[in-house]
Amino acid sequence: MIYTAIMGHGTVGSGVAEILINKRKMISKQIQNDIEVKYILDLRDFNNLPYSDKFTKDFGMIINDPDISIVVEVMGGVTFAYDYVKQCLTAGKSVVTSNKELVAEKGAELIKIAKEKNVNFLFEASVGGGIPILRPLVQCLAANSINEITGILNGTTNFILNKMIVDNMDFDSALNLAKEKGFAERNPAADIEGHDACRKICILASLSFGRHVYPEQVKTEGITQVTLDDVDYADKFNCVIKLIGQAKRLKDGKITATVRPTVVSRECMLSNVDGVFNAITVNGDATGDVMFYGKGAGKMPTASAVVADVMDCAKHIDARKYLFWEDGYDGYVTDNTEDDIKLYVYAKSNDFDALINSFNSIFGADTVNIKNSYNNELVFITGFGKENDLINKINSLNADEVKIMHTLF
Numbered sequence: 001m002i003y004t005a006i007m008g009h010g011t012v013g014s015g016v017a018e019i020l021i022n023k024r025k026m027i028s029k030q031i032q033n034d035i036e037v038k039y040i041l042d043l044r045d046f047n048n049l050p051y052s053d054k055f056t057k058d059f060g061m062i063i064n065d066p067d068i069s070i071v072v073e074v075m076g077g078v079t080f081a082y083d084y085v086k087q088c089l090t091a092g093k094s095v096v097t098s099n100k101e102l103v104a105e106k107g108a109e110l111i112k113i114a115k116e117k118n119v120n121f122l123f124e125a126s127v128g129g130g131i132p133i134l135r136p137l138v139q140c141l142a143a144n145s146i147n148e149i150t151g152i153l154n155g156t157t158n159f160i161l162n163k164m165i166v167d168n169m170d171f172d173s174a175l176n177l178a179k180e181k182g183f184a185e186r187n188p189a190a191d192i193e194g195h196d197a198c199r200k201i202c203i204l205a206s207l208s209f210g211r212h213v214y215p216e217q218v219k220t221e222g223i224t225q226v227t228l229d230d231v232d233y234a235d236k237f238n239c240v241i242k243l244i245g246q247a248k249r250l251k252d253g254k255i256t257a258t259v260r261p262t263v264v265s266r267e268c269m270l271s272n273v274d275g276v277f278n279a280i281t282v283n284g285d286a287t288g289d290v291m292f293y294g295k296g297a298g299k300m301p302t303a304s305a306v307v308a309d310v311m312d313c314a315k316h317i318d319a320r321k322y323l324f325w326e327d328g329y330d331g332y333v334t335d336n337t338e339d340d341i342k343l344y345v346y347a348k349s350n351d352f353d354a355l356i357n358s359f360n361s362i363f364g365a366d367t368v369n370i371k372n373s374y375n376n377e378l379v380f381i382t383g384f385g386k387e388n389d390l391i392n393k394i395n396s397l398n399a400d401e402v403k404i405m406h407t408l409f
């Protein structure tokens with residue numbers, strides 16, 4: 001018999017409990033061992049559930065119970081989660097988590113403890129919700145050196161942007177809908193300001209490139225500045241706006257990592273990833289591009305990934321799964337301004353003629369552009385160039401207001 005405990009009974013935790021309890025027979029058959037949820041840790045009362053007897057408010061019950069060999073952490077946040085997970089691993093219990101903040105900030109340390117204690121620390125659900133991505137990355141793509149990872153990593157922002165694009169819905173209404181559907185974080189600022197996607201690109205980059213990438217090393221920008229006008233202009237260029245996370249390996253062994261709203265050509269596959277769906281393209285030196293697609297948030301998709309990890313732990317209770325990266329260091333993540341890129345530029349000036357004249361002399365009249373003299377707005381996509389050169393040119397425009405977004409063609 002394998003006994004588990006679930007720490008947290010929120011959106012994901014309740015999904016995990018439901019699957020583990022309702023599908024106990026099927027799961028036990030697959031892992032060839034009976035599995036039982038013994039405790040559910042939560043400070044709130046849940047008296048009307050068929051499994052109410054399993055609730056405890058006392059972490060001591062879990063950590064001091066030698067029967068418990070697998071603990072699921074789905075509380076979120078770092079403070080308590082870090083303390084409890086560290087204690088569980090140190091006590092020789094395997095841990096499964098969906099907590100991207102925890103893994104992105106403390107992953108290297110927790111993996112090290114798991115290795116020393118010969119237990120598992122698995123976190124498939126921390127990236128891409130229900131999409132299998134971490135396991136394929138370390139197992140199926142193991143023969144590759146990974147060059148680049150590019151993806152839509154946050155379901156809430158993709159849902160919001162999609163609502164703005166397709167239904168012309170304003171930002172706040174779309175965010176409220178995402179909250180109602182259980183996609184958003186408890187504090188949705190983590191979604192809309194890009195921190196959630198940042199944590200996920202940290203985990204992907206750490207696994208792919210072998211060293212811990214910390215959130216503060218990633219240049220991160222959310223979607224709060226994206227307006228319906230930007231969405232409209234992007235559409236006129238046959239593009240859509242997506243929050244894109246990207247990490248690349250450079251020739252000197254360092255890496256770049258960014259999260260930012262990006263103007264994506266409709267010819268690019270990522271432009272078709274709508275609603276709460278996520279998609280991640282991994283470029284390996286042997287495979288070329290491989291794409292992973294599925295629901296990136298929500299109760300059951302995320303719970304599905306958590307339970308699969310629990311089952312994997314149960315099947316490997318005495319044999320650790322290899323999932324590892326080393327500590328990072330200052331300067332490991334660096335700016336890459338050497339690639340040839342195109343930028344999307346929105347410029348506005350009270351002196352529209354002066355803006356157009358400066359644009360014509362700096363960029364040349366043949367750049368693809370939209371002139372909206374009614375609003376004194378000029379929007380264009382630059383030709384290919386180095387980022388610093390393009391930004392210097394943009395700064396020379398005779399404009400009162402400028403907004404720049406990266407592009408993906």
Ligand code: HSE
Pocket residue numbers: 126128129153154155156157183184185191196296297298
């Ligand atoms: N808030 C997250 C998202 C949940 O919207 O992607 C899944 O990690």
